[in-house]
Amino acid sequence: MSTPMKTTVATTWLDGCSGCHMSFLDMDERLVDLAQRVDIVYSPLVDTKTLPDQVDVGILEGSISSDEDLEKAKAFRKHCKLLISLGDCAVNGNVPAIRNHFKLDDVMDRAYRENVSLQPQIPTRSVPTLLETVRPIHAEVKVDVFVPGCPPHADAIWYVLSELIAGRTPDPSKVTRFGA
Template identity: 45%
Template structure:
């Protein structure tokens, strides 16, 4: 009796961003069926797992590292994952998320939670994770193995990267798939 080949343990993570990269991932449409035969989705917004697991083969990380919880999760990802992919322009460069970097965190929090009279008010600062002084692209927080640009990356680019990685090949995007934006 032949054992089935071991599936690649895939995780996806959404840090400080808009979830557009995950939406683009879902736009793989029918290709998701083929992908599901090769991978076991072990963590992500569509999985009911509360803690990032050990022994992950491949993780797509969307978004910039913006707060202490993002930083702790990024470190856990790096410790427990063989291949980490910086997924989308916020993870690759900081992109829109890092626009806040020109404003000191204290001034930003004052403007948002006190002067703007947000519905949750100043008490939100007691329960929200502490913001880092700067929003960081993923590679400034942890070592990244593959960069997958785009805002969001088009499904063809996501597919090309996943196809190469699942075949154990280096990722080499053709010129049309290398652009940002």
């Protein structure tokens, strides 16, 4: 008897708090069942640090706030058959997008000069370049499934993944909403 092919899943977080990944882990014992049906091939939760060329389901958490976020979102879209925008930051920008009400230079000055007492300076090395505005994932790449929530409940993530693994199109509005 041959082993059924597992669905490959890749996840990453962009600009956000990583709370959506914590909700993913909150699936608790269902993670054991999920492990029977999926291979997590790339994620901050596993050791593999190279995104494979072909992935069944990609999950992006967080908004696009930097050139690094944009590169990751484009790579996920290129390599993932289905792309999930997970959580309010990914779906609408949420908290990171609050800075859109201010000029980027003013935000940088406030964070790195005005509120610093020791060596106030704008970082220039090992820091991704911020984009002028924070954007939700779908503003830059095509998204197939939107799962709102801050963060989405583990039950909502379980439902969406279970439906996708079964070959069905999930309706996240049945199990979650913005801010829920």
